[in-house]
Amino acid sequence: MKVILVSGGTSVLGAAICRHYIERGDRVLCAYHTNARGARHLADELGQDLVPVSLDVQSADSIEQAVTGIEHLDVLVNNSGIFSEAAIEDLTLSQWRxxxxxxxxxxxxxxxxxRALLRAASGAIVNIASINALHPGFGKTVHYDASKGAVVAFTQSLAAELAPEIRVNAVAPGLLSAPHLDTHHPLRRLYEERALLGTLVDPAEVAKAVAFVGECRAMTGQTVVVDGGYLAG
Ligand SMILES: NC(=O)c1ccc[n+]([C@@H]2O[C@H](COP(=O)([O-])OP(=O)(O)OC[C@H]3O[C@@H](n4cnc5c(N)ncnc54)[C@H](OP(=O)(O)O)[C@@H]3O)[C@@H](O)[C@H]2O)c1
Known part of the structure; x- marks a missing residue:
């Protein structure tokens, strides 16, 4: 049984990652920021191997408190992430920051x-990027695209620094299927027309890729794209 920490563990993708690891028989520390209720529901659904943990990645105190309570850690999944849209002429420095x-x-x-926990376990970090890092230009997202580009560069650089003890990889999902993207949503139609597989990306499929790069001992510094063939379309 491995121990996995998933930040943003109640998000669309975070919950799929938690579910995948629990179904494999692992123990999941499901970190939430504001959504304590979502974390409790997930624990009710998935059982006692899912442990809710309060974590604000913008607060050094919160990070210290969360990590101090962890005795052993095999994989850190850096999944927390926010998104917003603003045209370049309207984008403010505070939105960027x-x-x-x-x-x-x-x-x-x-x-x-x-770091120390992962080094002790010869563990791994999986960072969640986005295809926006590799195919910018969906429009009005320069701040988000730049942040995800930074995730890809951070992944490569950190992999070089932490090798060989800790492996660091990223997964770059395409547009995830989520309840708010109903069948008539313009973004869904745009995505489905170009993606070779003709659909949005199922978060459960991204979770499989996350678990794979987290455990493949021959991979580090890589960004794996899971986009239903959007970039190739
Ligand atoms: N949705 C997509 O189509 C898509 C595509 C490509 C990549 N991604 C990436 O995949 C990841 C998950 O996306 P999602 O759409 O599933 O997310 P989401 O449903 O929009 O939820 C955002 C998550 O980030 C957490 N979060 C926000 N601020 C935080 C903070 N200060 N400290 C800790 N956690 C914080 C939230 O926690 P609380 O709810 O507990 O506050 C929530 O779990 C993100 O990195 C995103 O950029 C998403």
Whole structure:
């Protein structure tokens, strides 16, 4: 049984990752920021091997408190991430900083805090990027795209620094299927027309890729794209 810490564990993708690891028989520390209720529901559904943990990746105190309570850690999944849209002429420095604060600085701070635990376990870090890092230009998302580009570079650089004890990889999902993207949503139609597999990306499939890069001992510094063939379309 491995121990996995998933930040943003109640999000669309985070919950799928938690579910995948629990179904494999692992123990999951499901970190939530504001959604304590969602974490409790997930624990009710998935059982006692899912342990809710309070964690704000923007707060050094919160990170320290969360990590101090962990005795052993095999895999850190840096999944917390926020998204917003703003045209370049309207984008404010505070919007830019907020995205970078959660998506990049939060990832750095949590990875740094988990270093010793992961080194002791010869463990791994899996960072959640996005195809926006590799195919910018969906529009009005330069701050988000730049933050996810930083995740890819951070992944390569950290992998070089922490090798060979800790492996560091990223997974870059395409547009995830989620309840708010109903069949008539324009973004869904745009995505489905270009993606070779013709559908949005099932979070459960991304979770499989996360678990794979987390355990493959021959991989580090890589970003694996899980996009239903969007970039190739
Ligand atoms: N949705 C997509 O189509 C898509 C595509 C490509 C990549 N991604 C990436 O996949 C990851 C998950 O996306 P999602 O759509 O599943 O997320 P989501 O449903 O929008 O939820 C965002 C998550 O981030 C957490 N979070 C926000 N601020 C935080 C903070 N200060 N400290 C700790 N956690 C914080 C939230 O926690 P609480 O709810 O507890 O506050 C929540 O779990 C993100 O990194 C995202 O960029 C998503």
């Amino acid at each position: 907020r995205i970078f604060s959660v998506n990049v600085e939060g990832m750095f701070a949590l990875s740094q805090a988990c």
